[in-house]
Amino acid sequence: MRPSPGNMERIVICLMVIFLGTMAHKSSSQGQDRFMIRMSQLIDIVDQLKNYVNELDPAFLPAPDDVKEHCERSAFSCFQKAQLKLAKTGGNEKIISVLIKQLKRKLPPSNTEKKQKHKQTCQSCNAYEKKPPREFLERMKSLLQKMIHQHLS
Amino acid sequence: MLKPSLPLSSLLFLQLPLLGVGLNSTVLKPSGNEDTTADSFSTSETLESLNISTLPLPEVQCFVFNGEYMNCTWNSSSEPQPTNLTLQYGYKNSDNYKVQECGHYKFSKEITSGCWLPKSEIRLYETFVVRLQDPREPRRQMEQKLKLQNLVIPWAPENLTLRNLSESQLELSWKNRYALDHCLQHLVQYRSDWDSNWTEQQVDHKQSFSLPSVDGQKLYTFRVRSRFNPLCGSAQHWSKWSHPVYWGSNISKENPWLFITKAVLIPVGSMGLIISLFFVYCWLERTMPRIPTLKNLEDLITEYHGNFSAWSGVSKGLAESLQPDYNERLCHVSEVPPKGEAPGRGLGTSLVSPTGFLHVTP
Numbered sequence: 001m002r003p004s005p006g007n008m009e010r011i012v013i014c015l016m017v018i019f020l021g022t023m024a025h026k027s028s029s030q031g032q033d034r035f036m037i038r039m040s041q042l043i044d045i046v047d048q049l050k051n052y053v054n055e056l057d058p059a060f061l062p063a064p065d066d067v068k069e070h071c072e073r074s075a076f077s078c079f080q081k082a083q084l085k086l087a088k089t090g091g092n093e094k095i096i097s098v099l100i101k102q103l104k105r106k107l108p109p110s111n112t113e114k115k116q117k118h119k120q121t122c123q124s125c126n127a128y129e130k131k132p133p134r135e136f137l138e139r140m141k142s143l144l145q146k147m148i149h150q151h152l153s
Numbered sequence: 154m155l156k157p158s159l160p161l162s163s164l165l166f167l168q169l170p171l172l173g174v175g176l177n178s179t180v181l182k183p184s185g186n187e188d189t190t191a192d193s194f195s196t197s198e199t200l201e202s203l204n205i206s207t208l209p210l211p212e213v214q215c216f217v218f219n220g221e222y223m224n225c226t227w228n229s230s231s232e233p234q235p236t237n238l239t240l241q242y243g244y245k246n247s248d249n250y251k252v253q254e255c256g257h258y259k260f261s262k263e264i265t266s267g268c269w270l271p272k273s274e275i276r277l278y279e280t281f282v283v284r285l286q287d288p289r290e291p292r293r294q295m296e297q298k299l300k301l302q303n304l305v306i307p308w309a310p311e312n313l314t315l316r317n318l319s320e321s322q323l324e325l326s327w328k329n330r331y332a333l334d335h336c337l338q339h340l341v342q343y344r345s346d347w348d349s350n351w352t353e354q355q356v357d358h359k360q361s362f363s364l365p366s367v368d369g370q371k372l373y374t375f376r377v378r379s380r381f382n383p384l385c386g387s388a389q390h391w392s393k394w395s396h397p398v399y400w401g402s403n404i405s406k407e408n409p410w411l412f413i414t415k416a417v418l419i420p421v422g423s424m425g426l427i428i429s430l431f432f433v434y435c436w437l438e439r440t441m442p443r444i445p446t447l448k449n450l451e452d453l454i455t456e457y458h459g460n461f462s463a464w465s466g467v468s469k470g471l472a473e474s475l476q477p478d479y480n481e482r483l484c485h486v487s488e489v490p491p492k493g494e495a496p497g498r499g500l501g502t503s504l505v506s507p508t509g510f511l512h513v514t515p
Contacts, residue, residue: 066245066279142278145386145387152333
């Protein structure tokens with residue numbers, strides 16, 4: 001017995017809903033892992049860059065600290081946008097350049113952002129205090145640790 | 154004539170206030186106190202207050218225990234006089250912060266030595282400002298800014314459990330009382346009863362550790378400690394060690410050196426002793442003559458034809474060496490007879506050898 005066109009449409013829609021639901025669930029669980037993996041990588045990159053801090057340009061950079069609630073991502077983007085660069089040739093240019101480039105990769109979303117319903121008014125990057133590279137990296141690590149703790153809580 | 158004296162008198166008048174200012178400044182400079190009683194301060198008192206206000210205050214050390222409470226302590230015995238120092242704290246938000254007095258002081262010998270803060274007062278990711286102050290000298294104070302996320306010490310791991318993954322593979326697992334497991338890294342130490350030192354392995358973010366091959370004849374000991382590092386904080390202090398957990402056989406508890414002694418040295422030593430005794434016996438057998446037995450006496454006649462040395466087994470050389478090679482020259486000694494007696498009577502002639510033996514011939 002052949003199904004009618006109306007029934008066929010309903011069947012297709014149901015299958016699509018089931019399929020999309022499966023994909024959404026899979027992507028959300030992978031997204032959380034991806035966020036933690038990425039954050040863990042960033043902590044490692046910052047620790048590596050701290051070893052080469054004497055080869056970085058000593059110019060002061062905006063270094064957010066004591067960031068307001070829900071402004072962590074905005075503050076982190078300030079760290080990513082900062083002009084962290086090499087100062088002199090010390091034989092480690094390639095590795096430092098790779099590390100700085102890795103810092104600027106986009107962050108995957110975390111579950112805390114999904115829960116946030118309204119947008120917070122956050123400070124612009126220039127409003128934050130400027131610090132030399134060593135303290136810039138320390139504050140960046142501190143912010144990453146805060147974001148990880150919030151994600152795990 | 155008044156005209157030339159006018160500048161002189163005005164100069165005199167000017168000097169008076171200058172003198173007054175000079176006096177005031179010598180009183181105000183050390184204390185900076187514009188109180189009217191400042192004039193009554195003696196020099197020694199101003200010097201004393203100067204010394205106290207410049208005395209450094211002890212450093213405050215704060216630790217957050219498992220995120221449940223915080224203790225901030227200082228060395229109260231470093232003060233020259235017992236002083237109940239006060240502590241104020243606050244959190245830096247933008248450029249300012251409000252401080253509040255410690256609500257729960259800790260004491261050492263009835264002097265304040267620390268402050269206990271509950272969980273509600275702990276914010277790990279805001280700059281913690283702590284100020285220590287001398288209440289007798291309010292200008293004497295010290296402020297410190299701390300990052301509490303680097304000062305968290307978790308409780309020691311608990312519920313250490315061992316299980317066999319396969320015949321020789323062991324898995325150790327444990328639990329932490331800190332709510333967020335991923336915030337912690339762990340250090341596992343293990344050793345067998347044959348090892349003198351611990352072997353250690355760092356484990357990040359998971360609460361299990363696998364040992365690929367274990368010897369069933371040994372007794373293993375495991376222990377773990379944890380640290381709030383590096384994902385959620387950069388703490389340097391580890392927790393205390395967990396209670397140890399054991400796995401393996403009790404049999405091999407014996408000291409390996411004792412085992413080597415029993416298994417090797419004693420048998421080898423005994424064999425050596427027996428062999429040595431055997432060689433000694435052989436040597437004695439060769440050098441010491443046999444005592445002839447009466448049973449074989451007739452062999453002396455029939456077989457050896459009276460050759461005593463051959464029969465007895467004494468070597469010819471030994472027999473000759475037993476022969477005396479000493480010849481004595483006899484010395485004639487005669488007794489002088491008393492008067493009236495004819496010579497030749499009495500005991501007779503005696504012969505005395507140089508060795509002192511008396512040979513008497515009748």
